[in-house]
Amino acid sequence: VSAGNTAGSTVADVGERGLIERIRVRVPPAPGWLRIGIGDDAAVVEPPRNHLEVITTDCAVEGVHFDCRFVPPDAIGHRALAVNLSDLAAMGATPRLATLSLVLPPSLEAAAFDALVEGLLALARAHGVALAGGNISRSPGPLVVDVMAIGTARPRKVLTRGGARPGDLVVVSGALGAGRAGLEMCAAAESGGDSGARSRYLRPEPRVRLGVLLGRTRAATACMDLSDGLADGLRQISQASGMGLQVDADALPIDEGARAWFEAHGRDPVREAVAGGDDYELLFTVGAKLQGRLRHVARLVGGLPLTPIGVVTRESGILLRRGGRDEELPPGFAHFDG
């Protein structure tokens, strides 16, 4: 099977086995623990020793999670893996392997297929993730990319949403709002705007190293990722931990490009940054006595800001304090219901 010489061809022209071969030639040599990779009925893996396995799956659907008119194929592949690595990071797990299910419209160009696969594999290489297997189906409708990822974590180093205790600091990584603003900038197809926010929407960097360090050092008492927005994240940690949260809206680290974008369109950057999804940052809580560990983690992750935005309270409910007043938390972002 030749993986070249297909200029202008579609995935239907190449066929299922040809497509699998185009993936196989791009996959780096399998690590020793991956006994059997792509090509048999299933993959065979040596489980990690003295570690737990952390398993997640997340799906990207054309027209729901991404729009092919302004999300290039390599970004579709990058995002499909990134959202899964972000979930693993939220659990404190080091990513190890992934599988890939592709449901492809027959008219998809073979070059776009290659770019999608390469976008996913480039992120996989960057994080040492092996592509262990997958499957390819035809789609009578949208392009669907479903990824399952497995990571490893030592027992008692796994982070959940349920460990926040009264007095814990609430901390968020990076900057908020770039996911939503970047999506809007791409959709508006204006050449101006902020390239930083665009690229944070198109090619989010999952906080893998931060998540692993928060788990390994036990600096965090609870953690989750902000794929569905800060409002959703605060609700989930509050509910799973059975605690209240008091959040200082004025302290939120809002992405500068996103702030300018929202202000230019007459919208409130704070509410947008709180409600908006697609920010693949981590939201976590840190015990009052563990702030030395947090500083240690902050040094190890280098330039990534870790911003305290509130505290965990005994009283149930979530208060968003802004300019001395309490505001209601906006609803979270929901791909299904929205």
Add this chain to the structure above:
Amino acid sequence: VSAGNTAGSTVADVGERGLIERIRVRVPPAPGWLRIGIGDDAAVVEPPRNHLEVITTDCAVEGVHFDCRFVPPDAIGHRALAVNLSDLAAMGATPRLATLSLVLPPSLEAAAFDALVEGLLALARAHGVALAGGNISRSPGPLVVDVMAIGTARPRKVLTRGGARPGDLVVVSGALGAGRAGLEMCAAAESGGDSGARSRYLRPEPRVRLGVLLGRTRAATACMDLSDGLADGLRQISQASGMGLQVDADALPIDEGARAWFEAHGRDPVREAVAGGDDYELLFTVGAKLQGRLRHVARLVGGLPLTPIGVVTRESGILLRRGGRDEELPPGFAHFDG
């Protein structure tokens, strides 16, 4: 969240969190090794001791792999897991857990959603498979059900496609042709026909016990499942093992209902049974000196026929011998290209 009182409602009415809750209440208590199941960013699993993990993923797409007009929701759920358990069986693995990605048209009835989930969970219960997690997305097009399954096998007991040696017997389990004939019977919507073939199409029984026994006893030298038909299976084992195969078409165990159906429609049952997909039987090879082990396995699997259909040869190529003549092997079944 109430999981009842939704007569006539759609999945869009129930919403993503409501749907997840409807799955959660149907899932039996998690086994001890499943430390964290449905509800956090990811599942947390204790890996099996002294075993390898076998990982597979397979996707079912409305309009490609099934037709909602004649495949009831519970059969869609059953099939989506069954095809994955069949892949694990082909590797000699005991299934352990699965994840479920659902991409749902908003107009899907909530009752159909429940039936789909129940169809999958009933098969999971029958095989001791834990549902560890998943995700739910909205579909602007077809219903898509993507399942990932993990099984366990002892090192050196894993079956691959590549171990066939000259002189090995070629053996197939169960009966052939029922997948294709059953599909056609369902599509024809005639109330007559053979209910056995219909139900083997709608609710195939993956050969989990047979696969595990073939691996554990090392009776089989190579193995795969017949999801894409016998012709495809023969080609795959031949290619992966670097061997030829000589198959006696007159010995093929053709399902009686399927044979009657094909003959009634003026078609050749042998060619249909060889080319047709959706027969979730195992095709395997057995060393000439291992036939005692095969008889032992046959006793343990009880009523399931294990029929020798040919031999592995040193000469490359696949010969289909019929009434003393050699025929060409028909092309295999391909969901993507077909």
